[in-house]
Structure formats: structure tokens, C-alpha cells
Amino acid sequence: MIRYGDEVASIARPLRDPGDLEILLDRAAGARVVMIGEATHGTHEFYEWRAALTQRLIAERGFSFVAVEGDWPDCQRVDAAVRGGTDPREALVRYDRWPTWMWANEETVDFTCWLHEYNAARAPDDRAGFHGLDVYSLWESMREILTWLREHDPDLVPAALDAYRCFEPYAEDPNAYGWATQFVPASCERSVVEMLTTLRDRDFGVWQNAEVVAGAEGYYRTMVRGGPEAWNIRDRHMDRTLDRLLDRYGPAAKAVVWAHNTHVGDARATDQSQYGEVTLGQLARERYGDDEVVLVGLATYRGSAVAGPEWGAPMEAMPVPPARSGSLEEILHLTAPPCGIFVFPPAPDGPDLLTTVLPHRAVGVVYRPERERWANYVPTVLGERYDAFLWFDESHALRPLHTLRVDTREPETFPSGV
Known part of the structure; x- marks a missing residue:
């Protein structure tokens, strides 16, 4: 791990406040689509910093809307709220399909309330939207x-x-x-x-x-x-929905996408491609071109996250144990700042950290921490899977709006609820 120390030091910058995101905003300045991932669906830091980056992209770089890994009808209620309707919290608390906490959480309330306030000062046709990309509803x-x-x-x-x-x-x-x-x-x-x-x-x-x-x-x-x-x-x-939204917003439209790393990252830089899988990030690069798309991965070494032990089970704040030996997360734990931001140089100019296949943790809405030794990791070439990376050595569970037991008949998503 020590051999990566100088490499990490050369590309990692501390992430202390939203002003430190400037380097990433500069990288995204000419992009039509910025996709921001997450390594779990239940980590406070992922939602908090994804929102902070999105706020700056909308307010300072003119991005038109946010499209999330969520259902279209639910997100349309949120869209109506942020465009000048009721309190966004009222729309978010109505999410009732398991896993409710993915969007019915205080972190999303904070972002959508900011978006509501931002839109209030703008003409109706110039307001930023909030839309769902997923297929379940x-x-x-x-x-x-x-x-x-x-x-x-x-x-x-x-x-x-x-x-x-x-x-x-x-x-x-x-x-x-x-x-x-x-x-x-x-x-x-x-x-x-x-x-x-x-x-x-x-x-x-x-x-x-x-x-x-x-x-x-x-x-x-x-x-x-x-x-x-x-x-x-x-x-x-999700790819086609994103493209329809961009067309709907007009030729100058720009989108921010929120989804799990396993959707945001380019499948061709992981073993997903060996199984015949494509991802939203890969499809966006193919549709719009590499220069028009910025893919941002997120990760943590240890902490806690909201998840369920099985599909449909009550949500829990679960421990996320230290990442396994030899993983990307362990390397960054040993060499990177406690909170860091990476903007990668173009391949193949990157250091070994960006060009070597490394295990990279992926936690879904179904999570069993005791399986960490043999599950929950995706072999990844970091510099090809993403264009940038946000790192949090220690993280915490997000704050759900409710803990109601809901209908559990929805089938588990492949591979693990991501």
C-alpha cells in the first residue's frame, strides 16, 4: 500500500468545504452531463456532498435539472414542489416503496428545500427540475x-x-x-x-x-x-429517460444525475462488462462523447449506513466495517486525506492507482456486513471507471424521514439492490 502514497499525494486534495469543489466544477465546465455516484444508498456524507456539488453546478454552471435513481411519479411530486408548490418535505415523505429511505431522508429534504428557494427567484421556464429515471413504478x-x-x-x-x-x-x-x-x-x-x-x-x-x-x-x-x-x-x-429530459429542456440543457456507483461508473472498467452488463455512465459516454460527460465516484473506508438485512426488511443503521485488505478503500485509508477530492488526468497518463485493477466496495439497499470478506466489491480500474472521485475515510448513516414497514412484494434488484 505504501507504494501508492506518492501517487495519492500527487492527485488528492483535501475536501473541507464546498469551496474545495472548484477543481471539479472546472472539470465539469464543458460537460452536458455530470453523474455523481454513491457506494451505498444510505450514507450521510454521500448525500451531503453530492448535494453540495449539485448546488454549485446549478447555481454557478447553469445545470438545468437533477435526475435520480428514483421512480418517475414520486419524483414528479417533488419536481412540482421545488418549482413553487408545497414544502418538498411533504412530497418526499410520501415515498412509500421500499427502500423508502433512499429519497425520504433529511439530506434530500435539505437539498430540495434549497432548490425550492433557488427556483423562487427565477422565471418559471428557467427553474431547475427534479426527476426520476428508474423503471419500477x-x-x-x-x-x-x-x-x-x-x-x-x-x-x-x-x-x-x-x-x-x-x-x-x-x-x-x-x-x-x-x-x-x-x-x-x-x-x-x-x-x-x-x-x-x-x-x-x-x-x-x-x-x-x-x-x-x-x-x-x-x-x-x-x-x-x-x-x-x-x-x-x-x-x-434510465439512459433513454435522461436523453428525453435533455431534449425536453432544450439544446442548451445540462443534467446532474444521482445514482449508485454501479450505475454511474463505466462498466467497461469493471467486471460488469465480463457479465454482459452495461451502465448508465457507459451509455452516456457512448451517446454524448467522453468530453461531454463527467462521472464522479464516491467511497468510504468505514462507518455506518442505512440498509436492510434482506429485501423488504425494516431499515437499520448498520455498521460498515473497515474495507478489506488490498481494496481501493484500504489504500486510500492509508494514504489519502480523511476527506479528499480527486480529479483524474486523462487515461493512460494516470499513475498506477488509476490504471490497476483494485477491489472497490459497493453496498446495496440489502447489506450484510458479515459478508465483507467475499462480497460487496467490484474489480475496478479507477481512472477508467470515473473521471473524478470523492473520498470519506469515516462516514455515517443518513437520516430517514420515517421507518414505516411497507409493501415488500417488490422483487430484489440484480445484483444486490443497487
């Missing part, structure tokens, strides 16, 4: 579609009802639908495609909800078979 999106059509375009209600009724026998249980399609010709794909074709030129929100239904139908149908296909459906859906 099949039934919620179906209900949003029907509500909108009944009010605005009742002639199209039958096409949406046909799709909705196809899913009714499964009682909003994605597992039941997924397994049914494996044994009988029960797929709702045809009805969904017909509905999507009908709604494509309608209101942007109702069109996006139709895209969610189409993506979710394919995701649940393929997930029960295992393998990379379901993962790829999900990340490709």
Missing part, C-alpha cells in the same frame, strides 16, 4: 396515465385500460407477473406497446409514464430468468 405509472387521460383525452382511455386490465390478475405483484410469463403466454407486452404508441405524442409526463410501464414490463418479465438482461433493460431505460 409500473402500477403507479398506469394509474397516473389513466388519471390524466380521463381529464384531458378520454378517447384514449380504452387503450390504457386494456394494458391496465392485462396486469390486474397479478394484484400489483411483480414476482407473480414475472413468473407467469415464464410458463404461460401471459405477457402484457403487446398491450403496453400499443398504449405507448398511442401516447407517444401526448403530454410529456403521460408519455414518460407510458415509457416506464413499457420498461417495467420488460424488466419484470426478464428478471426472473437471471443474468444481465434485466439489469441492462433498467440502465438503458
Whole structure:
């Protein structure tokens, strides 16, 4: 580990306050998309510093919106709030799909309240938005579609009802639908495609909800078979949603994306590519070009995080033990500042730390700390997976808004709830 000491010293800078982010803002100045990751879905420092960076990108670099690893209908309530509606806390506390703490937390309240205040001083067409990229809200999106059509375009209600009724026998249980399609010709794909074709030129929100239904139908149908296909459906859906949002905001639009490292990082620099997986960060680089995209990874050596011991279990503030021997996190623990920021030189000019394959921790919403010795690590070429990195030697669990036990029928995401 000591051999990395001089290398780390040459590229690491202390991260003490938001002013220290200037070097990263300069790196992102010409980018169209900045993606900011997290190594867990439940760490205070990740949410706090991701918000601090995003605030500066919006206020000082003109970024147009934030797109998160969250459901479209839930995030649209938040979007309405930050654009001048009710208190954003009221919208966030309504998140009720497990894992609720991912967005129903005090850290996200703090950011969205800042965004609400920022937007209040701007013209309606110049306000920054908050949107969801994910694919899970099949039934919620179906209900949003029907509500909108009944009010605005009742002639199209039958096409949406046909799709909705196809899913009714499964009682909003994605597992039941997924397994049914494996044994009988029960797929709702045809009805969904017909509905999507009908709604494509309608209101942007109702069109996006139709895209969610189409993506979710394919995701649940393929997930029960295992393998990379379901993962790829999900990340490709997020990629297409991001692109639609950029088009919606206009040719000068710029986006900040919040998602787990396993989505933000480029799969080609990890073993994900060996399994046939693509990631949102990789797809963005391919779509917009490397110079238009900045990927920011985050990591911690030890601390605590909110997670569940199994899918649907009550949330807990769990210990995150010291990272395993030989990992990227152990190297940085021994050589980097307690809180640090790295902006990488272009490959292949970087030092060994950036070009060597190293284990890099990834904790999902399902976490069992006792498995640290053999699980939770992704082999990573750091300088190829990301363009920059934020480091926190010790971290703490975030602050959920509520601890309600909610519906646990949502199937576990592949590979570990990330």
C-alpha cells in the first residue's frame, strides 16, 4: 500500500468545504452531463456532498435539472414542489416503496428545500427540475396515465385500460407477473406497446409514464430468468429517460444525475462488462462523447449506513466495517486525506492507482456486513471507471424521514439492490 502514497499525494486534495469543489466544477465546465455516484444508498456524507456539488453546478454552471435513481411519479411530486408548490418535505415523505429511505431522508429534504428557494427567484421556464429515471413504478405509472387521460383525452382511455386490465390478475405483484410469463403466454407486452404508441405524442409526463410501464414490463418479465438482461433493460431505460429530459429542456440543457456507483461508473472498467452488463455512465459516454460527460465516484473506508438485512426488511443503521485488505478503500485509508477530492488526468497518463485493477466496495439497499470478506466489491480500474472521485475515510448513516414497514412484494434488484 505504501507504494501508492506518492501517487495519492500527487492527485488528492483535501475536501473541507464546498469551496474545495472548484477543481471539479472546472472539470465539469464543458460537460452536458455530470453523474455523481454513491457506494451505498444510505450514507450521510454521500448525500451531503453530492448535494453540495449539485448546488454549485446549478447555481454557478447553469445545470438545468437533477435526475435520480428514483421512480418517475414520486419524483414528479417533488419536481412540482421545488418549482413553487408545497414544502418538498411533504412530497418526499410520501415515498412509500421500499427502500423508502433512499429519497425520504433529511439530506434530500435539505437539498430540495434549497432548490425550492433557488427556483423562487427565477422565471418559471428557467427553474431547475427534479426527476426520476428508474423503471419500477409500473402500477403507479398506469394509474397516473389513466388519471390524466380521463381529464384531458378520454378517447384514449380504452387503450390504457386494456394494458391496465392485462396486469390486474397479478394484484400489483411483480414476482407473480414475472413468473407467469415464464410458463404461460401471459405477457402484457403487446398491450403496453400499443398504449405507448398511442401516447407517444401526448403530454410529456403521460408519455414518460407510458415509457416506464413499457420498461417495467420488460424488466419484470426478464428478471426472473437471471443474468444481465434485466439489469441492462433498467440502465438503458434510465439512459433513454435522461436523453428525453435533455431534449425536453432544450439544446442548451445540462443534467446532474444521482445514482449508485454501479450505475454511474463505466462498466467497461469493471467486471460488469465480463457479465454482459452495461451502465448508465457507459451509455452516456457512448451517446454524448467522453468530453461531454463527467462521472464522479464516491467511497468510504468505514462507518455506518442505512440498509436492510434482506429485501423488504425494516431499515437499520448498520455498521460498515473497515474495507478489506488490498481494496481501493484500504489504500486510500492509508494514504489519502480523511476527506479528499480527486480529479483524474486523462487515461493512460494516470499513475498506477488509476490504471490497476483494485477491489472497490459497493453496498446495496440489502447489506450484510458479515459478508465483507467475499462480497460487496467490484474489480475496478479507477481512472477508467470515473473521471473524478470523492473520498470519506469515516462516514455515517443518513437520516430517514420515517421507518414505516411497507409493501415488500417488490422483487430484489440484480445484483444486490443497487
